[in-house]
Amino acid sequence: MFKEKYQKLGGELKTVPLKRCIRVNTHKTTPSILQKRLQKKGVVLERIPFVKNGFYVISSRFNLVSSPEYLLGLFYIQDAASQIPAEILNPKNLVLDAFAAPGGKTTQLAISSDVIAVDNKSLRMIKLLNNVERLGLDNIIAYTMDFMEVKKKFDFILCDMPCSGNYMLEPFWTKKNTQDRIDERSLLQKKYLSHAISLLNDDGVVVYSTCSLEPEEDEFVIDYALKNHDVCVEKIDTIGDEGVTHVFGKKLDPSIKHCRRLWPSKTNTIGFFMARLRKC
Ligand SMILES: C[S@@+](CC[C@H](N)C(=O)[O-])C[C@H]1O[C@@H](n2cnc3c(N)ncnc32)[C@H](O)[C@@H]1O
Numbered sequence: 247m248f249k250e251k252y253q254k255l256g257g258e259l260k261t262v263p264l265k266r267c268i269r270v271n272t273h274k275t276t277p278s279i280l281q282k283r284l285q286k287k288g289v290v291l292e293r294i295p296f297v298k299n300g301f302y303v304i305s306s307r308f309n310l311v312s313s314p315e316y317l318l319g320l321f322y323i324q325d326a327a328s329q330i331p332a333e334i335l336n337p338k339n340l341v342l343d344a345f346a347a348p349g350g351k352t353t354q355l356a357i358s359s360d361v362i363a364v365d366n367k368s369l370r371m372i373k374l375l376n377n378v379e380r381l382g383l384d385n386i387i388a389y390t391m392d393f394m395e396v397k398k399k400f401d402f403i404l405c406d407m408p409c410s411g412n413y414m415l416e417p418f419w420t421k422k423n424t425q426d427r428i429d430e431r432s433l434l435q436k437k438y439l440s441h442a443i444s445l446l447n448d449d450g451v452v453v454y455s456t457c458s459l460e461p462e463e464d465e466f467v468i469d470y471a472l473k474n475h476d477v478c479v480e481k482i483d484t485i486g487d488e489g490v491t492h493v494f495g496k497k498l499d500p501s502i503k504h505c506r507r508l509w510p511s512k513t514n515t516i517g518f519f520m521a522r523l524r525k526c
Pocket of ligand 1: 344345346347349350351352364365366367370391392394406407408409
């Protein structure tokens, strides 16, 4: 089912070998200093061209997670695509990270803004707190709570949604997932995105991202938001295809083309979708 579905969307169900990626923690070091330091230990890094502080790990004789540089918090292991949403949100003041654990994007956002991080899973929150401590960031307040209980308003919100994932992230993903499961996720995502929009100050911005390639969890959710709330889609300047606007016989809002859909086979990433919405 997924093979034909992806073909209709201009993509394909093709597994690609991925290079390991890291994001430099610029709170503690710089990309060039870290690169030189790891180079002395024989680690070969190459800049990821479409993000600010990311490297592909071309080769390393040891597992980077066991290195002093990792334990000192000089970098975070993070896929290239996952480094994009925080960059396109680009918050100028306090930001809400609504689905935050284990903190990849929280610790990225905190480089330039104070962050309120929310997640409802306490075990995942422990991982977030460990990451925050390791990276030495002291401008993050973390709450273990359901996002639907958040009441405060914000100018910037990141919604890195719980989603069904994709075939690159899990063995047998195509066997485990059904259309019903995807439709259930889509309903939840519409609810969460609607709540996020209700928390936006006038002119505020929400970035919506998923690691799902299913239009029901991506473009359809954005189309729902456009039809039911006062938001518009803003153009994103990054890699990937345009959001699809004609899907399975349905015509979506044409501005959805400004979203970005990252097919693994076209971008050599884990696969991602992202949209930037502004309250208008
Ligand atoms: C895609 S993961 C987030 C990854 C994270 N943004 C990062 O970059 O490390 C989605 C997260 O949403 C959390 N979550 C799911 N439902 C939630 C809810 N109702 N309220 C708050 N968090 C929720 C999950 O526990 C999970 O950690």
